[in-house]
Amino acid sequence: MSDQMYREVILDHYKNPRGHGVIEDADAEAEGFNPLCGDEVSIYVSFAEDGETIEDVKFSGRGCAISQAATSMLVDMAKGRKATDLAQMPKDELLEEIGIPLTPIRLKCALLGLGVLKVALHRAKGTPLPQEWAGLDELELK
Amino acid sequence: MAVTARPKLDAQKQRADFPIFNELIHGKPLSFLDSAASSQKPRQVLDAMQHFYETSYANVHRGVYELAERATAGYEGARETVGRFLNAPSPREVVFTRNATEAINVVAYAWGLNNLGPGDVVLVTELEHHSNFVPWQYIAHRTGADFRMLPLDDEGGLRLDALDELAGAGRVKVVAAGMVSNSLGSVNPVEKLAAWAHERGAIMVCDAAQGAPHRVVDVQALGADFVAVTAHKLCGPSGIGALWGRMELLEAMEPFNLGGHMISRVTFEDTSWGEVPAKFEAGTQAIAEAVGFGAAIDYITEVGLDAIEQHEHELAGYGLDRLAELPWVKTYGPPTDRRAGIISFNVDGIHPHDVAQILDGEGVAIRAGHHCCQPLMAKLGVAATNRASFYLYTVTEEIDRLVAGLHKVRKILS
Numbered sequence: 001m002s003d004q005m006y007r008e009v010i011l012d013h014y015k016n017p018r019g020h021g022v023i024e025d026a027d028a029e030a031e032g033f034n035p036l037c038g039d040e041v042s043i044y045v046s047f048a049e050d051g052e053t054i055e056d057v058k059f060s061g062r063g064c065a066i067s068q069a070a071t072s073m074l075v076d077m078a079k080g081r082k083a084t085d086l087a088q089m090p091k092d093e094l095l096e097e098i099g100i101p102l103t104p105i106r107l108k109c110a111l112l113g114l115g116v117l118k119v120a121l122h123r124a125k126g127t128p129l130p131q132e133w134a135g136l137d138e139l140e141l142k
Numbered sequence: 143m144a145v146t147a148r149p150k151l152d153a154q155k156q157r158a159d160f161p162i163f164n165e166l167i168h169g170k171p172l173s174f175l176d177s178a179a180s181s182q183k184p185r186q187v188l189d190a191m192q193h194f195y196e197t198s199y200a201n202v203h204r205g206v207y208e209l210a211e212r213a214t215a216g217y218e219g220a221r222e223t224v225g226r227f228l229n230a231p232s233p234r235e236v237v238f239t240r241n242a243t244e245a246i247n248v249v250a251y252a253w254g255l256n257n258l259g260p261g262d263v264v265l266v267t268e269l270e271h272h273s274n275f276v277p278w279q280y281i282a283h284r285t286g287a288d289f290r291m292l293p294l295d296d297e298g299g300l301r302l303d304a305l306d307e308l309a310g311a312g313r314v315k316v317v318a319a320g321m322v323s324n325s326l327g328s329v330n331p332v333e334k335l336a337a338w339a340h341e342r343g344a345i346m347v348c349d350a351a352q353g354a355p356h357r358v359v360d361v362q363a364l365g366a367d368f369v370a371v372t373a374h375k376l377c378g379p380s381g382i383g384a385l386w387g388r389m390e391l392l393e394a395m396e397p398f399n400l401g402g403h404m405i406s407r408v409t410f411e412d413t414s415w416g417e418v419p420a421k422f423e424a425g426t427q428a429i430a431e432a433v434g435f436g437a438a439i440d441y442i443t444e445v446g447l448d449a450i451e452q453h454e455h456e457l458a459g460y461g462l463d464r465l466a467e468l469p470w471v472k473t474y475g476p477p478t479d480r481r482a483g484i485i486s487f488n489v490d491g492i493h494p495h496d497v498a499q500i501l502d503g504e505g506v507a508i509r510a511g512h513h514c515c516q517p518l519m520a521k522l523g524v525a526a527t528n529r530a531s532f533y534l535y536t537v538t539e540e541i542d543r544l545v546a547g548l549h550k551v552r553k554i555l556s
């Protein structure tokens with residue numbers, strides 16, 4: 001189990017996170033916290049001229065390897081995409097990319113970053129958070 | 143100190159009573175180091191429950207037929223066993239509950255709502271499990287009482303020197319403290335707290351959920367007014383626990399749950415309550431679980447609480463020594479002489495969930511998280527810790543496998 005969970009690509013993202021940092025004056029940002037394990041993720045997004053295309057994404061936070069690696073992978077996936085498209089991105093798209101079996105508890109870790117990104121985007125666009133994210137109740141999305 | 147020859151516990155022999163240890167976890171032998179969360183069950187307890195279902199099961203206290211009498215005898219016999227185990231003056235002072243949490247809620251609601259108000263102080267400790275923290279915080283807020291916390295020293299011991307200053311804040315009405323901390327393993331001076339509480343006319347509520355499995359709990363020597371225990375941590379089934387309370391307090395209290403069995407007389411206009419303990423046992427109780435609770439007490443008493451305490455003390459010492467070999471591991475809590483068989487620790491720079499996950503792959507089960515002690519975690523300045531905890535079936539080889547696993551954690555994640 002653990003050998004599958006900590007496969008090379010996860011460890012790579014954990015040890016060398018992509019886009020770690022802060023964007024000052026970000027166009028969209030949000031912060032989330034998983035009280036169960038204390039994982040914390042903040043995400044910052046800047047849009048291109050068109051106000052739609054994701055130009056840059058950065059994240060900061062601390063937590064388990066799964067939450068941090070998943071957020072790093074998400075950052076890779078997000079760049080260059082359209083905000084409205086990303087705001088609708090299904091969980092499975094990220095989970096496929098992560099590509100490891102996750103227990104329900106670790107699923108929350110893996111999805112923390114995506115939940116935070118969605119909150120940031122929907123907030124910036126003034127659209128409501130889709131219903132399916134209600135399942136993330138236990139994450140305190142600030 | 144007089145040297146008494148205590149019968150030593152042979153954990154390897156006890157292990158044979160626990161079918162779970164035949165299981166392989168990810169193809170590896172099970173190292174179960176999470177007994178503080180819940181203990182494993184010996185065949186003796188499983189058999190007692192099975193036998194009860196097969197020969198004696200019916201609802202209790204109602205039928206006039208033979209089977210109902212057998213069931214009632216089993217259920218009430220378990221109450222007597224719990225009473226003896228806690229050295230209760232009378233088994234009638236033992237109220238069956240679902241668990242320790244419910245036992246504390248009975249006191250917080252049924253005693254607290256009628257006895258607390260503005261100007262009163264409810265005192266808990268910074269170490270408390272949420273079970274002995276949240277109900278008091280809530281009832282204090284509801285009644286307008288002041289909710290205060292006894293602080294810890296650097297080793298996780300209670301700062302008794304702070305008591306008198308806290309008492310200055312108002313009329314102390316409740317002191318609620320755990321006998322053994324489930325996070326740090328510290329053994330608390332609950333007798334002293336009880337004496338201090340009584341000097342001020344306060345009641346003492348002792349959460350012995352983590353004490354009773356590992357050491358003798360004598361409610362009379364303790365001097366407490368209420369004591370909460372839970373069966374699943376002492377080799378018994380989940381779904382049952384007990385509240386011991388002093389009879390005059392239980393008699394003066396309002397009921398907690400209302401419904402069948404807890405009544406004396408019901409009319410369209412009004413209802414009068416049954417006698418203690420029935421007054422607190424509304425509805426059909428966990429009958430076979432009560433029988434299992436009794437069987438578990440018989441089992442651990444047979445092993446011997448003193449022997450269990452000594453065994454865990456040795457394991458804690460062994461575990462702390464082994465972990466001290468790892469400079470990248472930080473342990474929390476008191477030195478061995480004031481510690482039960484619980485060790486909380488962190489691995490430098492590695493989140494407890496990752497530690498526990500990789501250990502799981504080695505068949506080593508530990509707990510990672512806040513252990514239902516978020517106020518304590520905040521005090522320690524950590525979001526979570528790893529926790530290894532021991533019981534009468536724990537062997538040093540399991541601790542060795544933990545240490546080997548921690549090396550693997552470092553290899554993978556550092």
Ligand SMILES: Cc1ncc(COP(=O)(O)O)c(C=O)c1O
Nearest residue numbers: 241242243271273324351352372
């Ligand atoms: C110190 C302490 N108190 C109370 C409890 C609650 O026990 P239960 O969940 O059986 O009510 C626990 C168990 O986690 C505990 O460790």
